Amino acid sequence: MSERTDSTAIYRQLLDPAVRPNPYPIYAQVRAGGPFRIGAAPVVIVSSHADCTAVLRHPHASVDRSLTRVQLETLPMATSATKDAVRQAKPSFLFLDPPDHTRLRRLVSKAFTPRVVAQLEPRISAIVDDTLDRVAETGTFDVVADLAYPLPVTVICELLGVPLADEPQLRQWSSLLARTLDPTSRTAAEHQADPGELQAAGTELNAYFEDLTRRRRGNPGPDLLSELIAAEDAGDTLGHDELISTCALLLIAGHETTVNLISNAILALLRHPEHLAALRADPEQAAGVIEETLRYDPPVQMIPRIAAADMRIGDMDIDRGDLVLMLIAAAQRDPAVFTDPDRFAPTRDNRHLAFGLGAHFCLGAALARLEGRVAVTTFAQRVRSPRCAIDPPPYRAHVNLRGPAAIPLDFAEITPRQ
Incomplete structure (x- = not known):
């Protein structure tokens, strides 16, 4: 379907905070209807596994935001402050195509190779044990504030050489700037972050x-x-502005997404105690829990691309300059690819798209997976009889980087570290 009469209403639903606890029924409706354009806007939404894969692999699918017509036509840029913020944005390899993307990624990637990341496991384990030791003494436990957030932010601050004492201020900036990754349009401007705050x-x-x-x-x-x-x-072909923007990107991407991954994984285990018990009995199942979380409840729900030239995805014609918004969270519950897709099944064979594909495959995938595995394994081993005190929990305001704002727990005890 190339256009829907209710496309604007559907888009508003996707951005509505009321659906944040469970957007998957709406995603299923969108996916069943096929790709569509939002009214007359240069925005196309695709949601099947095949269409999202095709866009991610397409040679004309760009990340260069300067190519899109959306900035001028559909973003709520009523203020000069927002326009200035876009113009003044320093170059980040998240929004660069090859060869610039290749050059910057090469300089950073050596810190995130599987071999280098594997060496971080003892430190990651110590951080998780330290956080659980602290909450064991207080008798209260919030999965997000006490575990999912402290772990990745400590790791990325230590990697970058950022003083951990500066973390509270960095957290505030990071949370705000993560909102710039949310989809936006005039039709849903009331759900957007304040442009002045973002700038x-x-x-x-x-x-x-x-x-x-x-x-x-x-x-x-x-x-x-x-x-x-x-x-x-x-x-070594690294400009000063590129250096600054790369640090900012690594800080935001290095922990915002992993906070959600850990939170979503533990929430799924709390809702499926049989899988929590299986993980407690066999820590080797942690990898399957993380991969299934990445499919079932991914920390990044949507991935954007810009058509650098005319494209055709399935039966949808996409014009040069169109923004293509891939609903990855919908694609990963596509029944054409996944059997019983709405079931949390850590032992399934996973072909998820949570880290993207191709040149822009997530640089920090190995680190996120390791942090997730250690967090869920240690949680299963040390936290006895956990129960989510509020279900569904409150969710963060973010649309794209979706995750709970808090997961308060009742528990019997937290056992000593092994």
């Missing part, structure tokens, strides 16, 4: 890394930021 957060975060970079130049350490500064100083 201020971006400016302040860039200024923070400008200052930290100056300090690291005079006193380098054994961290990724120091390595990137050395690469810039050596003329």
